[in-house]
Amino acid sequence: MTQTRFRTWLSEGILEIILILFCVALSFMAPGFLTAENLLNVLRNVSMQGVIAFGMTMVIIAGEIDLSVGSAVAFAGCLTAFLTQALVGAGVGLPLAIALAILMTLGVGFLIGAFTGFMRTRYQVPSFITTLALLTGLSGAAELITNGFPLTPFPSWYNFLGGGYLLAVPFPALIFLLTFGALQFLMNYTAFGRSVYAVGGNAEAARLSGINVKRVKTLVLGTTSFLAAISGIMVSSEIMSGTATTAKGWELDVIAAVIIGGTSLMGGVGRIWGTMIGVVFLGVIMNGMTLLNVSEYWQHVVRGALILVAVLLNLLQKGKEQR
Amino acid sequence: MDAPVHRLETVSLRKEYPGTLALNDVSLSFESGNVHALIGKNGAGKSTIVKILAGAVQPTRGTMMLDGEQVQLRSPADALQRGIIAVHQELSLVPELSVAENILLGRLPMRQGWGQFIIDWKAVFEEAGEVLRSLDIELDLRARASTLGVAQQQVVEIAKAMSYHPSVLILDEPTSALAQHETERLFDLVRKLAGQGVILLYITHRLQELQRIADTVTVLRNGSLVGTIDIADATPSTIVQMMFGQDLQKARPAELVAREESFLEVRNLSKRCAFQDVSFAVKRGEILGIAGLLGSGRTELLRAIFGADPPDEGELVLEGVSVRPTSPEQMKRLGVALTPENRKEQGLVLLLSTRVNLCLASLDRIATHGFLTRLRERVIVDRNIRELDIAVANVDAPITYLSGGSQQKVVVGKWLNTQPRLMLLDEPTRGIDLQAKQQMFQLIWEMSKRGISSIVVSSELEELLDLCHRILIMRQGQIVGEVRPQELSLDTLFAVCMGEQEAER
Numbered sequence: 001m002t003q004t005r006f007r008t009w010l011s012e013g014i015l016e017i018i019l020i021l022f023c024v025a026l027s028f029m030a031p032g033f034l035t036a037e038n039l040l041n042v043l044r045n046v047s048m049q050g051v052i053a054f055g056m057t058m059v060i061i062a063g064e065i066d067l068s069v070g071s072a073v074a075f076a077g078c079l080t081a082f083l084t085q086a087l088v089g090a091g092v093g094l095p096l097a098i099a100l101a102i103l104m105t106l107g108v109g110f111l112i113g114a115f116t117g118f119m120r121t122r123y124q125v126p127s128f129i130t131t132l133a134l135l136t137g138l139s140g141a142a143e144l145i146t147n148g149f150p151l152t153p154f155p156s157w158y159n160f161l162g163g164g165y166l167l168a169v170p171f172p173a174l175i176f177l178l179t180f181g182a183l184q185f186l187m188n189y190t191a192f193g194r195s196v197y198a199v200g201g202n203a204e205a206a207r208l209s210g211i212n213v214k215r216v217k218t219l220v221l222g223t224t225s226f227l228a229a230i231s232g233i234m235v236s237s238e239i240m241s242g243t244a245t246t247a248k249g250w251e252l253d254v255i256a257a258v259i260i261g262g263t264s265l266m267g268g269v270g271r272i273w274g275t276m277i278g279v280v281f282l283g284v285i286m287n288g289m290t291l292l293n294v295s296e297y298w299q300h301v302v303r304g305a306l307i308l309v310a311v312l313l314n315l316l317q318k319g320k321e322q323r
Numbered sequence: 324m325d326a327p328v329h330r331l332e333t334v335s336l337r338k339e340y341p342g343t344l345a346l347n348d349v350s351l352s353f354e355s356g357n358v359h360a361l362i363g364k365n366g367a368g369k370s371t372i373v374k375i376l377a378g379a380v381q382p383t384r385g386t387m388m389l390d391g392e393q394v395q396l397r398s399p400a401d402a403l404q405r406g407i408i409a410v411h412q413e414l415s416l417v418p419e420l421s422v423a424e425n426i427l428l429g430r431l432p433m434r435q436g437w438g439q440f441i442i443d444w445k446a447v448f449e450e451a452g453e454v455l456r457s458l459d460i461e462l463d464l465r466a467r468a469s470t471l472g473v474a475q476q477q478v479v480e481i482a483k484a485m486s487y488h489p490s491v492l493i494l495d496e497p498t499s500a501l502a503q504h505e506t507e508r509l510f511d512l513v514r515k516l517a518g519q520g521v522i523l524l525y526i527t528h529r530l531q532e533l534q535r536i537a538d539t540v541t542v543l544r545n546g547s548l549v550g551t552i553d554i555a556d557a558t559p560s561t562i563v564q565m566m567f568g569q570d571l572q573k574a575r576p577a578e579l580v581a582r583e584e585s586f587l588e589v590r591n592l593s594k595r596c597a598f599q600d601v602s603f604a605v606k607r608g609e610i611l612g613i614a615g616l617l618g619s620g621r622t623e624l625l626r627a628i629f630g631a632d633p634p635d636e637g638e639l640v641l642e643g644v645s646v647r648p649t650s651p652e653q654m655k656r657l658g659v660a661l662t663p664e665n666r667k668e669q670g671l672v673l674l675l676s677t678r679v680n681l682c683l684a685s686l687d688r689i690a691t692h693g694f695l696t697r698l699r700e701r702v703i704v705d706r707n708i709r710e711l712d713i714a715v716a717n718v719d720a721p722i723t724y725l726s727g728g729s730q731q732k733v734v735v736g737k738w739l740n741t742q743p744r745l746m747l748l749d750e751p752t753r754g755i756d757l758q759a760k761q762q763m764f765q766l767i768w769e770m771s772k773r774g775i776s777s778i779v780v781s782s783e784l785e786e787l788l789d790l791c792h793r794i795l796i797m798r799q800g801q802i803v804g805e806v807r808p809q810e811l812s813l814d815t816l817f818a819v820c821m822g823e824q825e826a827e828r
Contacts, residue, residue, distance in 0.1 A: 190693050191686035198683055201672035208631055208669055209684040209737065210655030268674040 014313055015262070015274070019281050026284070030291035038287070040170055046283035047172035048073075048162075048238075049250055050276075051231045053257045054183040055224030057275040060258055061187075062220045063200040063267030064120065064127040068134035069228040070250035072112060074243070075138040076232025080105045081151035081242025094155060102233055109229025110222045112138070117218030127221065135251065142244035150241035162238030172234045179227065184272045196220060201268030256303070257282055260310040281306065329355040329390055329490050331376075331522050336385035338371050338546075345371040347546040348385065355490075355522045358513060360537035360554075362527060364566055364783060367543040369526050373495055376524075377409040378402030389490065406490035410480050410497065418469035423451035425468050426483045454486045458512060474505035481512060485521075492516060493524040498532060510536050528616075530562055542566055567785055579771055581609035581792050586776045587745055589628065592637035597623035598800035601637070605745065610767060610777045612787035615797035621780045622664050624797070625747045628778075629661040630654040655684065660738035662731075664749040664780075670734040671722055678704045678718040680733050685740040707736040712762060728759025735766060746770060746777045752786060764790055 027034035052069050059066050083101035088094055112134065119125040164171045187193035198206040199216045207213045236242050261278030263270025282303065289299045331353045338346040346368045353359045363369050374380045376387070378396035387394050389405060396402045402409075416425045424431065424447065432446035433439040448464050455462055460478055468476060477497055484492055494513070498506045513536060517523050525537060533540055533554060540557050542549040542565040549565045586607045593599045598620035605611050615621045627634040630648035639646045641657055648654050651661070663669035671680050681704050682689050689699055704718055711732040715725060722730060731751065738746065748767070752760045767777050767790060781787050787794050788808045796804040 189695050191690040191695055192693060194679065194682070194686055194695060197675060197679070198672050201674040202668070204669050205672050206683070208629075208651055208661060208663055210651045210741075211683070211686075212650075212652050268672065 012317070014317065015260070015277050015281070015310060019277060019284065022281075022288070023284060026288040026291075030288055032291050033288060038291075040168075040173065042280075042283045042287045043173040043176070044170035045287070046279050047170070047176035048231050048235055048247075049254050049257065050176045050279040050283075051172075051179045051234075052224065052227050052250070053254045053275050053279050054179050054272055055220075055227040056254050057258050057261070057263050057270055057272055058183065058187065058196055058220045059127075059224050060255075060263050060265060061200045061267060061270045062196050062217055063203065064217060064221060065255075065265075066113070066116065066127065066131045066221060066224050067251050068112070068116075068131040068138060069224065069231075069254055070247045071135050071138035071142070072109065072225050072228035073232040073235055073247035073250060074245065075142040076105050076109055076229040077236030077246060078142040078146045078151065078242035078244055079108060080233050080236055081153055082145045085151060085153040088153060098154070098158060105233060106226060106229050109232075110226040113222035113225030113228075114218050116225070117214075117221040120221070121214035121217055139244065142242075146242055146244050148244065150239075150243040152241045154237070154240050158237050159240055160237070162234040162236070172238075175230065175234065179230075180272065180276055187272050192216070192219075197268060253282070256307050260307060262310075262314050278310070281310075327355075327520060329520060329522055330388075331491050332388040333372075333376075334386045334388065336372070336375060336387070337383050338368075338375065338380065339383045344546050346375075346382070349543070349546075349548045351541060351548065351551070353491075353522050353524060355520045356517055357538035358517050358523045358525050358536055360525045360527060360533055360540045361543070362530070362533070362540060362562070362566065363543035363549075364528075364785075367566075368546040369543055370495075371546075372543075373409055373493055373524075373526060376402070376407055376491070376493060378407070403487065406488065407493070408484045408487055408489040408491070409493040409495060410477075410484050412496045414473070414476050414480055416468040416476055416479060419467060421465050421467055422462055422471070422479055423448050423464040425479055426451045426454055426486055428483070451482075451486075454482050458482060458485060458515065460512070472505075474501050474509070477501065477509065478512065481516075485516070489521060491522040491524070493526070495526045496528065497525075498527065498529060506532070530559060533557065533562070576768055579610075579768055579792075581771075581776075582607035582774065586642060587628075588640040590638050590640060592624070592627060592634045592639075594623060594627050594632065594634045594636075597627070597632075598797075601800075601802055603795060603802060603805075605776045605778060607744075607776055608771045608774045609793065610771050610779060610791045612791035612794035613778060613780045613797055614784055614787055614794050615780075616782070619797045620800035621797050622749055625661060625749050625778065625780055626663075628654075629659055629747055631661065655741060658742070658744035659747065660684070660741060660743035660745070661747040662734045662738060662749060662751055664753070666727075666730055666734050671730060673723045674721060676719045677713070677715050677722045677725065677733060680722050681707050681718075681736050681740065684737045688741065703740060707733075707740065711736050711739075711766065726755075726759075728755035728762075731755050731759065731763065732766075735763070739770075744775055746775060748777060748779045750781055751779060752781065752783070760786075 023033075032038055052073070056066060056069065080101045083104055084094075084097050087097035087100055092100070116127050116130045116134065119130045120127050160171060162172060166174055187196065195206065195211045195216045198209065198211060199213050203213050232247070235246055239246065257278035258270070258275050259265065259278070260281060261271065261274030261276070263274060285302060285306065286299060289302065333349060333351045335348040335350055336346055337348050349368070349372070361369055361372065371380070375382050375396075378399045378401045381397070387396070389407075394405050396405065396407070417428065420428070427447060427450060432443045432450060434441040434443045451464050455464070458481075460482060462475065462478065468479065471479065481494075481497075497509060501509060513523060513525065527533070537554050539551055539553055540562065541551040542562065544566060552561070584607055585604045586609075587605045589601060589603050592601045601624060603611075613621045613624070623632065626632045628639065628648060630650045630653055633647075633649050639648060646657065667673060672683065678700060682700050685703075686695070689695060689703060707713065708715060708718070713725075713729050713732045713736070715729060722733060725733070735751070746767075751763055751767075755763070767779070770777060779787065779790060791808060794806050794808065795802050796806065
């Protein structure tokens with residue numbers, strides 16, 4: 001009895017266990033790993049993508065996908081810089097200009113995702129297609145509003161959002177943890193979260209249960225590109241400019257973290273906590289290998305392997321449950 | 324051309340499923356040259372026999388003999404090898420391939436001497452053409468299957484089956500999707516096949532076809548053989564008698580009466596290609612049945628009332644207030660619930676747990692300010708399980724593991740939690756066992772006592788007679804009659820549905 005319970009616990013927490021073992025090994029092999037400074041550094045490094053990964057988890061659970069988040073990050077950074085510049089040019093004071101620019105960028109961020117949702121629910125355009133178009137389109141738009149050069153309207157205190165510390169914790173890491181808490185709560189303890197699972201598990205059954213499927217999909221996609229905008233603002237603060245070429249290829253890293261965390265691309269199945277593990281796992285691997293002086297090329301190979309192994313473990317575990 | 328006579332026999336064929344006896348020692352004998360109809364109501368065991376003969380399921384006991392030789396079928400491939408082929412109701416053509424490719428699917432002739440990698444198109448069209456010629460079928464071999472009508476696709480299916488030169492051909496409800504004249508042509512084809520020495524089994528639920536196509540009629544009921552008779556001896560009333568037997572009609576509780584005031588009025592509801600100008604009223608607490616065959620528009624009507632597929636024209640009057648249904652969300656708010664025809668695809672989210680499924684339609688009631696707590700869910704779920712007697716080991720395990728009857732109860736329970744005032748039940752007893760069926764009846768009667776009205780659609784007529792206060796007859800998208808169970812016998816109702824005579828208004 002206790003043995004079977006131990007086994008269930010082992011197979012359900014297999015990824016967590018591997019992660020812990022990995023960290024233990026690293027702390028012996030790489031002397032700099034187990035220091036508060038390094039761990040906080042890892043946390044900050046994963047924050048920018050991690051914030052989006054939680055939203056992406058909802059999107060994928062709802063049976064959709066968002067390929068545009070990388071470009072959305074770059075676009076949001078550039079838009080913030082562009083609006084700040086324009087507002088200052090129009091005579092608005094710098095602090096107020098930045099505040100307004102951030103709010104407008106967040107609003108636009110939400111609308112971009114809502115647009116994907118609208119195309120999906122109104123015209124049945126798969127989110128894969130719309131966001132693929134946005135991936136290119138937003139990247140181009142970012143180049144357009146910056147004329148291809150980094151915009152640098154930001155004062156030095158703006159660096160706090162991406163590079164600052166609050167109570168000794170990096171500010172982006174706080175946003176990351178806050179987002180985790182909010183979405184963890186949303187997905188597990190609210191009627192809305194439940195609808196997301198239902199819509200992704202069986203959209204027709206959800207609709208026939210009187211759930212507004214269109215609204216759920218639109219809100220979920222909107223939230224994710226809203227989170228991409230938050231990430232973009234933090235990135236622009238970190239590098240102190242609106243640069244169109246940042247965050248290239250992030251969409252794949254984000255989706256990888258979600259999948260490693262056990263979320264099914266078929267929809268209906270997944271956990272926010274799993275994504276947390278996925279995000280941290282990828283961060284720790286990168287950090288550990290850098291500390292161990294492993295070449296960057298190897299890092300990519302290892303990440304690729306991790307994605308495959310994680311999904312495989314997940315499927316094997318499910319197969320066992322069914323028997 | 325006298326083809327040799329072949330004979331297919333089953334000896335004490337028995338199939339047990341957990342909790343049900345699907346086939347009870349059935350011994351049959353079919354010879355070639357004749358068309359043998361196999362009939363019975365839902366759950367009679369027709370499809371079990373078809374599945375066993377086609378090798379898809381293994382009998383618990385009993386054997387099959389082909390020309391006196393015992394055959395054992397472990398898989399559909401085995402059956403194919405022995406020349407037994409079933410053509411199912413659901414067509415299985417590849418829509419983007421041509422007629423010829425579909426006929427020879429998986430066996431396309433290859434060019435010799437090219438390492439067998441290259442398709443020999445000339446041979447493809449010659450062979451497929453030969454098959455069609457032997458059946459006197461005229462069809463463009465190069466037409467894509469998706470461009471054909473249902474009837475033509477059906478013909479291609481049969482041609483495909485015949486290209487295997489089967490000794491036994493099973494046609495499972497081949498006419499269910501066909502129009503009258505198309506049916507005629509199919510019958511010609513079936514007759515021709517019978518003349519070619521093939522043993523033909525013809526499964527149907529359309530009694531009026533029997534006289535025109537069958538030579539013998541074999542009737543099953545509740546998994547047992549009732550008998551086989553020559554078509555010459557089969558009058559509609561004998562067949563209905565054999566199909567339904569002296570099944571006891573368990574009367575509704577006598578105290579169950581509908582209230583005087585009407586709850587819902589349906590006014591001139593129409594939907595293109597589904598139903599036209601449908602009007603009727605449902606009283607509070609009334610159980611209204613809708614009888615009609617598949618394709619009569621009954622499911623579409625329920626879905627339209629629920630707003631799942633909004634109607635094109637007409638309106639509902641709910642307690643005196645005019646409503647145009649536009650979405651399930653809206654109708655749920657007005658106290659209407661629908662348990663759909665297909666619970667696995669439309670009623671449940673199979674990936675999710677019993678608990679989640681039970682709460683799915685009433686999330687906004689269970690959650691306070693949008694927040695769900697496990698505790699509140701638990702209270703409701705426990706009450707559902709107790710009241711509906713749902714057999715479930717772990718409410719947090721995926722609902723896939725539950726039996727059909729329990730799943731159906733979850734679908735009903737899910738809606739009871741919304742405190743509905745009108746339940747639309749589409750085939751509520753399909754695929755569930757006898758006990759669960761009885762419980763479902765009890766449940767609907769109890770709802771009626773509490774003033775909840777129900778509209779029940781069912782293919783099983785005797786079920787509606789037991790269950791309902793009143794039954795509307797639907798045929799080809801229109802309501803053609805209305806009957807009250809106490810005034811009508813089963814065979815008359817059946818005849819009305821079949822279109823053999825009009826019911827009195």
